[in-house]
Amino acid sequence: MRADHALLAPVAAAIASILVAAALELLLNPRPSFARPARAWALHAGVLSVMTGILTVLLGNPWLATGCLAVLFLILVLVGNAKAASLGEPFVFQDYEYFTDMVRYPRLYIPFFGWGNFLISVAGGLALLYFAVTQAGSLLRFDWSASAFGGGAVAAVGLACVRAAERRPLSMSFTPRQDLRACGFVASLWRYGVSSRTLPAVTSAFEGLDVRIASSARETHEPLPHMVAVQSESFFDPRRLYPGIRPELLAEYDRVKAGARAWGTLRVPAWGANTIRTEFSFLTGVDNALLGAHRFNPYRALARGWEVMTLAEVLRSHGYRTLCIHPYHRGFYLRDKVMPRMGFDDFWGIEKFAGARRFGPYVSDTSLAETVLDALQKAEEPTFIFAITMENHGPLHLEKVNPGDAKRTFTTPPPAGCDDLTIYLRHLRNADAMIGMLAEGASACDRSVELCWYGDHVPIMTRVYAELGTPCGDVEYVLWSSGGNVGTDRRDLAMDQLAGEWLFLSGAHG
Incomplete structure (x- = not known):
């Protein structure tokens, strides 16, 4: 191949990469505005030029480099649209683990991505591989020194564009839809990634907390109570979404709520x-909105060494044994690294539930309740248990409605297309049973038990919400004590206040 062509081809390939990426942005939902700041366009051109140049050096063929970037960008667009459709939030830099998690936990991710999108991505990768194989002969005759020089030059120009744009960095709101529209896909990914390199500088609500639980116990000569918090997967009260749901579906929750210290909705x-x-x-009392780029996955910052005071550390410092229980893989969301750093003495994962009953694909809520109660019965010291349920984790549409499910869950059947709601309610009955089991078991404990129950978020039920309306996203919580409660008080809270x-x-504190 002629040297002048080998030098000019990387430049043409970089321009093609820039244009292809801009064209593919038109497929995004929400669609970015092309009337974006010059610095955003500089980042768009610079980042893609750097990537094209580096791939040209590595692959020896600038057009193969452009093909790789086109396929990668198409996959990001498809993933972004799938995420926006399910969660109302576009793809952000912090979602890069989706790709490894899709391999490690395929059931949790591929169904939401969509088999059609998955097949398109595979087809794009195979087409790229075919191109690489058929061009193998020309690759061997390629002028590698010229390719390295041309690719390096393109990467250097791209880096200069990035550095120029970063002299006065684009301001990000870290509201993904807003930033995507204003700055474009590449620029917002870049800024989110750069911003996440700096660890958060926020203070926990538990920092310097005046904890008096130990002194109160000494004054009354009563043993410290066990503290049990349950984060119930996708728990919320769907009766406010659709009035045709049987009111007794959450009978135990209603009973506990009627005798609770406090209850209400949570803004999560x-x-x-x-x-x-x-x-x-919940565990830190930190408002998620204060975390900047780390609001999307704060556990990554903790795994990197960020230190923040937690509820577990506060209770442990006053004589509590602290235990986290989650009937799923310990490494999911880096919990195996993060939970010890957050002050938990022990972390029980799926290995603790060998042979446990399942309801659907995951360990049942009632099995988890039995494990929690067993731990309390065996406890020789005051114990804080943080239990994270798994049973009601989707994808709900992979399960089938059974005969009799609708009759057991509805007084008035919902419109067609609401099977996910029926399946969700089938699992919600078990969450309700778990509340009842914990309340009954707590009453039988030698120590009093303080119970905090709350949902982490509303479930993904896209077709259901299209029929019945989209909920605001608030979930329910209840605070209850086996030692007796003074009245029932509704208090609607933000998650960091709970x-x-x-x-x-x-x-526990004054």
Whole structure:
């Protein structure tokens, strides 16, 4: 291949990559505006030029490099649209683990991505492979020194564009839909990624907390109560979504709520998924909105060494054994690394549930309740248990409605296309049974038990919401004590306020 062509081809390939990426942005939902700041376009051109140049050096063929980027960008667009359809939030840089998690936990991800999108992505990859194989002969005759020089030059120009744009960085709201529309896909991905390199600088609500639970126990000569918090997967009261649901479906929840210290709705930082956003806010008392780029996955910052005071650490410092129980893989969301850093003495994962009953594809809520109660019965010291349920985790549409399900869950059947709601309610009955089991078991404990029950987010039920209306995203919580409760008080809270309210009502701090 002539040297001048080998030098010019990377430039042409970089221009093609820039244009192809801009064209594919037209497929995004929401669609970015082309009337974006010059710095956003500089990032778009610079990042794609750097990637084209580097791939040209590695592959020896600039057009193969452009093909790789086109397929990658198409996959990102498809993933972004699938995420926006299910969760109302476009793809962000912090979602890069979707691709490894899709391999590790395919049932949780591929059904939401869509088999059609998955097959399109595979077809694109195979076409790229075919191109690479058929061009193998020309690749061997390629002028590698010229390719390296041309690719390196393109990457250097791209890097200069990026550095120029970063002299006065684009301001991000970290509201993904807003930033995507204003700055474009590539620029918002870049800025989210760069921003996540700096660890958060926020203070936990538990920092310097005046905890008096130990002194209160000494004054009354009563043993410290067990503290049990349950984060119930996709738990909310769907009776406010559709009045045809049998009111007795949540009979145990209603009973516990009627004798609770407090109950109400929670404004949570997650919708349909991203459980750890809610989980983190509960355990730290930190408003998710204060985390900047880390609001999307705060556990990554913790795994990197960020330190923040947690509820578990507060209770452990006052004599509690702290235990987290989640009947799923310990490494999911990096919990195996994060939970010890958050102050938990032990973390029981799926290995603790060998042979446990399942309801659907996951360990049943009632099996988890039995494990929690067994841990309390065997406890020789005051114990804080944080239980994260799994049974009602979707995809709901992979399960089938059984005969009799509709009769057991509805007084008036919902419109056609609402099978996901029937399946969700089938699991919700078991969550309700779990509440009853915990309340009954707590009453039989030697120590009193303070129970905090809440949902992490509403479930993903896209077709149901199209028929019945989309909920606001608030979920339910209840604070209950086996030692007796003074009246019932409705208090609607933000997620970061819940643990502090729990400690206050249980007499844990002043």
